[in-house]
Amino acid sequence: MMTLYLPKCLRRKQNIVINVRVVLYHCSVGGYEEPLHSELYETAFPKLTKLAHLLRNVDLIDGSFVNINDQSVAVDDYLQQSMHTFKSLGRIFLGSPMARQRLKSREGVPPHCFGKPSERESMTLDSLTKVSNFLNISAQQRKAVRLAICPQVTQHQIWTGALEEILAGLRSEIEVLNRYSPTKGTRMGQQIVASCLKFLDAANSFDPESTSWMRLAPTKVGDSPASHKWGDVLEMFNDLINCLRSEKELLFHFPKLEVMKEGLLQIKDVLIDKNIGYKETRRQGSLVQKKLTKTLGHSSRCLFTLLMYYLHGSVRDIQVEVCGGMYESGGKDKFCLCMGKILITNEEKMVRSGMKQLDRALGLFKFVWETAGVKASLELQGHLWCVGAEEKSLSYRGNRFFIHAISL
Template structure:
């Protein structure tokens, strides 16, 4: 998804540092203009949104799956999923209407210290309300307009951190555990041959990974158990064994529609496994030999995983948040910056199905997660200026509100006629 740079003229409160001639970086090539729709359209759409929000009040669409918000369990229901997509799509269109845009402007003015100043407005153009799947560093860098030299620096800074043994094996286990959880849910509603076979492979793979021992570097060598001597050469295994299990797992699940996102993630991790297939996995050796094996894994992954690698991005997600699912942004928003280049503002949005407290805070945390990822890339790449974060959440019929989470502002906008 290509990015483009535009000029946007706006006023901002004096203490913010954002003022005229603000540069915006959008995540789409769609045209900027949008024809005004008749008022009847918004009236009918609002009625539909009210009905759909009531139907979907207990569920949300999070990173490619329908989940029950109380316990984050996966919901397998094609009708609900279709209703959710319709709700999100209609809401995006409604947000672009005059009433929603006026309310957005008033909410931002109300939060400003100077009521005469108008903060920069996002989400008025169709390309600012598009969904955006964040699944590679390249997409993040395109969005932030990171230069080629800065991307090189970013990769050099990130790779040694995210390819550490604990991160690598942890990401593999999290990938398999997330798949295992969803397979159990899918199997409950619609068992399939591929799912049944896949469950056995997942269990075998997790058991195999569980046998890997990574010594605590802070402990002294005399505290560690002596390695067991093994005479059978077949006892020595390689990462190729894990690669074979991943290949079998991908083949088993390739026709399981409900698990396709997991297949994509398995393929991403397979990329890394293919690079280290010849490295030994042997816990029956001494501490130094074990550390050498782990060092080989780190060096090979650091050398071979490129900037656009899905595997590298998955490792980064696990390194930052302990999860591996790709992040879905519902309204991509944009970035604006001051003339002096000393301060920038990143805004993104999410659509909620209800104004219940757990739903709102879940949305806030999801937005903070993706905003935090973009800020991490911004700072690690050495981008000039301070990047401030701002989240926007829309909900039918609720009152407007402003929440603060970890020092960042999150605006809750009510959708009304």
């Protein structure tokens, strides 16, 4: 179960003065020319080090602040502000003359990677269109990607599994809120989530291992008092959104309710019924797949969510802290994709977590690249920066990851 975690030093809100407004102003995209004056780096570095100590047990994972020791989730405005400041300052140092020189001297690293300020900004991946734009995939190749992916990710069990993942995560989040600060909206939301999960249980009743296939005389379709449609789930999603709107900033899974409504709208007339017999239930499940395959476009966030669940068993969008780019690597048909993350500490568990996050992002780009049938080769590289880290390279799931030090 998800719990709220807050470091003791943050609960006490120690008086850590972060007087770096001028430095952060220069961090805005297009707001500065590099390199910055050396005094700005000297001003920022002590603050960066102090924040690293303050946040030492917390990692930013796809938008959530997670205690890496027990995987609990932290919800606190001061924590978010401190983390945002740390990452912003970190990006400034990625563009410093020393960091640029160190990066160029690393064997196997493209010499121009992370050279532009835009390549050191963050990026949220929430649609295939964003991935394809980054890879410069042609319109014809995008069509091929969609045609290849849709029939797989819109399978009935993938569709219902993704919905269950969202609702189960939302249920855990609401339980935490109801434990500490219940409201009428969260209490009602908890009931609606439970009802939605019951509907999904009915939608999964065509499992060959269930007893529904044994019915010799199924009830006539539409006549059963237990007959429901996906439109009923759509109505509950709308009610759930209205109930939880005032708490949405505290609910990580809330945005996915709106995202999945796109798919629910397309299948709202399809039946969910435990009493219509195995063959008819399978037909309704096939109808869900056909409708979603036909209607979910390349830019659909719903389609992307289904793809994430299909690939990783998770509905999270992917956040890349340092987006990097694609660079030529030893020839016209050879490219290297570099992406990065700024770490709080260089402890093994933090480094491992960072590599895992980057590998998930890099793997998605590789998947789309190969599905599109691009003939050129694509090497994947992950880059991790940390204050005081020892510079080295590691291998994780066949890809190279480089550890870089942040220093003056």
